[in-house]
Amino acid sequence: MEELFRKALEHNEATKKPLSTVPWKPDQPYAQPFFTYDRSKQAWTSAEPKGLGNKDSRDGISRLRLYSWNIDFMLPFAKARMDAALEHLHELTSKLPSSTATVIFLQECVEEDLATIGEKEWVRDKFNVTDVDSRNWQAYYGTTTLIDRRLDITSCFRVHYEKTRMERDALVVDAALPSPVAGASRTVRLCNSHLESLAVDPPLRPAQVRVLATHMRAPGVHAGLAAGDFNAIQPFDRTLHADHGLKDAYLELGGREDGEEGYTWGQQAATSLRERFGCSRMDKVYFTGGLRLHSFERFGEDVLVSGEQERKGIQELGFEKPWITDHLGVVAEFEVVD
Numbered sequence: 001m002e003e004l005f006r007k008a009l010e011h012n013e014a015t016k017k018p019l020s021t022v023p024w025k026p027d028q029p030y031a032q033p034f035f036t037y038d039r040s041k042q043a044w045t046s047a048e049p050k051g052l053g054n055k056d057s058r059d060g061i062s063r064l065r066l067y068s069w070n071i072d073f074m075l076p077f078a079k080a081r082m083d084a085a086l087e088h089l090h091e092l093t094s095k096l097p098s099s100t101a102t103v104i105f106l107q108e109c110v111e112e113d114l115a116t117i118g119e120k121e122w123v124r125d126k127f128n129v130t131d132v133d134s135r136n137w138q139a140y141y142g143t144t145t146l147i148d149r150r151l152d153i154t155s156c157f158r159v160h161y162e163k164t165r166m167e168r169d170a171l172v173v174d175a176a177l178p179s180p181v182a183g184a185s186r187t188v189r190l191c192n193s194h195l196e197s198l199a200v201d202p203p204l205r206p207a208q209v210r211v212l213a214t215h216m217r218a219p220g221v222h223a224g225l226a227a228g229d230f231n232a233i234q235p236f237d238r239t240l241h242a243d244h245g246l247k248d249a250y251l252e253l254g255g256r257e258d259g260e261e262g263y264t265w266g267q268q269a270a271t272s273l274r275e276r277f278g279c280s281r282m283d284k285v286y287f288t289g290g291l292r293l294h295s296f297e298r299f300g301e302d303v304l305v306s307g308e309q310e311r312k313g314i315q316e317l318g319f320e321k322p323w324i325t326d327h328l329g330v331v332a333e334f335e336v337v338d
Contacts, residue, residue: 004317008074015140016167022138026162027211032136034156034173036149037124044118044132050152050176061150061178062335063100064188067092068227068283069300069329073108073141075317077310081324082109082116088303090122092331100333101177102126104146105192107229108325110134114144125149130156130171138167143192143228145171152176154187159215161196163207168194170212174221177336186222186290186336191215193228205231206240213244216288223289223336229327230284233277241286249285249296249332257281264298269326270318285332292335300329 024030035044071085085106093102104127106113111134117123118132127146134142136158147153155174160167171192176185191212196204216224226246230237238257241248255262266279285296304322305311311322 004074012139012141012166017138024158024160026160029157029159029172029215030136031155031157032130034128034130034147034153035132036128037118044129047128047153049154049156051154060099061101063294063333064103064177064225064336065093065096065100065331065333066103066105066190066225066227066285067299067329067331068105068107068192068229068285070107070194070229070283070325070327071109071113072325072327073110075325076313077305077307078110078112079116080305080307080310082113084303084305084324085300086117086120086123088300090120092299093126094122101148101151101175102146103148103151103173103175103190105143105190105227106145107143107192107194108141109144110141117144117146128153130173138169143169143171143194145173145190145192147173147175147190152185159211161204161208161211163204164196165200165204166196168196168208170208170215170226172215180338187220188291188336189216189218189221189224191224191226193226193230195228195230197231199234203234203236205237206243209240209244209246212286213246213288216246216286221289223287223291223334225285225287225291225334227283227285227330227332229282232282232284233280241284246286246288247293249287249293250281250330252293253296255296264328264330265326267301267328268319268321268323271320272318273326283327283330285330287332287334290337292337293332294335295331295333297331298328299331300325300327
């Protein structure tokens with residue numbers, strides 16, 4: 001497994017896009033399109049952001065449910081694993097009440113994953129997506145977001161971190177949610193991020209969270225949400241949210257550090273890595289502004305890949321079970337308030 005990790009890092013280094021060849025600048029917002037599925041064209045087509053004055057079908061939405069899940073890019077059988085992940089997400093989201101809008105953050109996707117996501121009928125019917133290819137990633141893997149089609153998207157952009165060795169970024173979507181003022185809306189900023197991996201000196205995650213927090217509290221933003229694989233593996237990670245004026249959803253509802261109920265990585269890691277590093281709470285949800293937190297929990301435990309060849313191939317890498325990823329997901333539900 002460690003050899004697989006080494007090769008993945010080497011491949012990422014060899015395939016990353018040099019800054020001289022990309023249109024964005026570090027730590028600055030770079031607008032990117034988002035896409036909606038057009039049944040008449042049988043294709044994902046670029047959509048236009050909407051103004052805050054639109055109402056349409058988002059009337060009646062009172063809550064936002066945010067799912068975040070890292071789907072390990074290093075393991076083989078990308079399509080089979082993403083198929084299983086999406087099936088699980090469909091089960092979780094299909095029975096939610098109509099008053100709850102759904103947003104899904106995914107990290108460590110490869111380009112093949114984007115095609116797998118885009119072919120699912122339930123995704124086409126219910127979501128807009130931020131990516132149909134990897135053109136806005138600086139590495140060969142990256143983040144992507146699925147947004148409930150009932151929400152008006154008013155802005156979509158990425159901020160590629162300046163302080164990064166692994167080409168990490170923040171994928172930002174502004175969504176309009178109803179306001180008690182007639183004809184008005186409130187902007188909720190949704191930030192999907194995969195913070196820097198590993199313990200490096202000097203650390204890079206503090207600078208990345210500083211960038212996140214700045215955008216979460218930007219003028220005109222009623223509330224900010226950030227979630228993802230935050231790679232919280234060092235002592236300073238425990239206070240990064242508070243250091244930047246943010247709240248940690250797990251802690252806000254009484255969760256405690258170093259408790260098994262909070263761990264999101266390790267349980268499904270290769271046995272040798274679990275024995276070496278133990279379990280940790282890598283995946284988090286931060287928030288600020290006009291939000292009332294109603295729930296926080298984990299999901300994705302024991303989701304397994306199907307297919308005899310796939311199961312055998314993953315277990316031969318040192319896993320106890322043919323898990324589709326080494327991370328559990330996290331989900332939080334919020335109500336937008338004044």
